[in-house]
Amino acid sequence: MAEHFKVDDHFVMAGYSRELGDGEFMTAMVGNDPVLVARLDDKLYAVSGICTHAFSELADGELEGTRLYCALHFACFDIRTGQVLEGPAEKPLKTYEVIESDGQIWIQKA
């Protein structure tokens, strides 16, 4: 997948491929920002790990299929696009490029 990407200084390693099963997510730090990486049907998606509504770490929430729920006010986002599916959040989550190479998962820095 995404072979035109080359892992270089613009990427940070999120973890090992074997740590992330289908339908699961992991958290990684990109600079000072937590980022959530999820694997769904063999595709990887990465979004900001902080809810856009009030300060809350989305890693405390749950992923149900493509729906990512926040554990503070139960806002819901589409993890593939960052779009808001249910309030109270109004702004989408920032998305990140993510690639998998040699058994490792890498996120592109903003």
Next chain:
Amino acid sequence: MSPRPIVIVGAGLAGANAAEALRRQGFEDAIILIDRDLDVPYDRPPLSKEFLTADHEPVVRLWDDDQLTRLSVKLELGTTVSSVDVARKRVVTTDGRQWHYWKLLLATGSEARRLDTIKGAHLGNVYYLRTLQDARQLKRAIQDVERVVVIGAGFIGAEVAASLRQIGKSVVVVEILPRPFERLWGTEAAEYLIWLHQQHGIEWRLGQKVLEFWGESRVTHVKTSDTVIECDAVIIGTGAVPAAPVAPGHFEKGYVVNEFGQTNIPDVYAAGDCTTWPYHGHAIHVEHWDHAKNHGRMAAENMIGSTPRPYRNVPYFWSDQYDTRLQYLGYAPEWDFEVIRGEPQGGAGAIFYVKEGRVMAGLFINQSKGILAARRIIDRQAVVPPERLGDPSIPLNEVTCEK
């Protein structure tokens, strides 16, 4: 003249969310949102927290100008409803105007419970906190004071006390109960919270009743049943009461509504703090942000929907005090025993409240992980073996299924 105007009385979270939901569902007729408050709809939770601690005034508006335009809601602010003529389907305001409604939503919220009968309650520097104007006034006033007495250790009182400590004020909290939070959360949680506030420098005066406020023009002392406390300002946080009814209909700690948000008057709905609503066979009343938001939305959708949908929501609220986040789910006026998970008193864990084997409610202290699973358990009032519920090595979404 709009053929199907919807009038919403109360522009708090429930009313504002109802208006938003109506537009989202494609409702195109007039929406008239009436409130006696002068500010455009705003969010209240920050008022006791960052609103007081920040250097600037944080933005609390729910809608910016663009949203306001897009929603096309007729905002009638600074307008007080005097009565509702349900026979002619009209809302009458104190300025003599009348508003015809096709459907009416009462979302009048709560008011601060006042201590007006206590001697000296009228003195300067005695504050309440309910509205944005209250918060602005309080924010200004606390710049110049050192010693503050907070009356009441409910959530507003506790949050205000924490905020004031964070900006370096000396704070004494007077609470009539010997152990605040105990009735709601039990002894362990209550002791933890009392300790938490003490750690941050709060001085408690527990089990004491406020008798008088002393002072010439501004308050200088609070006399309690046990002592006299010197102070520069007083903040009263003794809870909330539903706003007085403006419409006829069954009213008992709020408008009594059914699972669809309907009152016993045709075409009149009610939502949020100003209601008593059915939850697992009980008629309950809560004053939660989450409920106001969801109840308002549900009532709006049912007003215009062809198939009404029943309201199903687990009561939920959170409270941030210092760096501690408390989240409470469910409804448990009484319980048989508590199940401790993790170390809530050590600053991270949960307490579950079990009645007749069923998990009725849960309190999460700095422990958001798993709260969505807990919400499903509490929604079903599931029977869970206590030893599994209390075992942090078993994820909450697996505690119900025996392996």
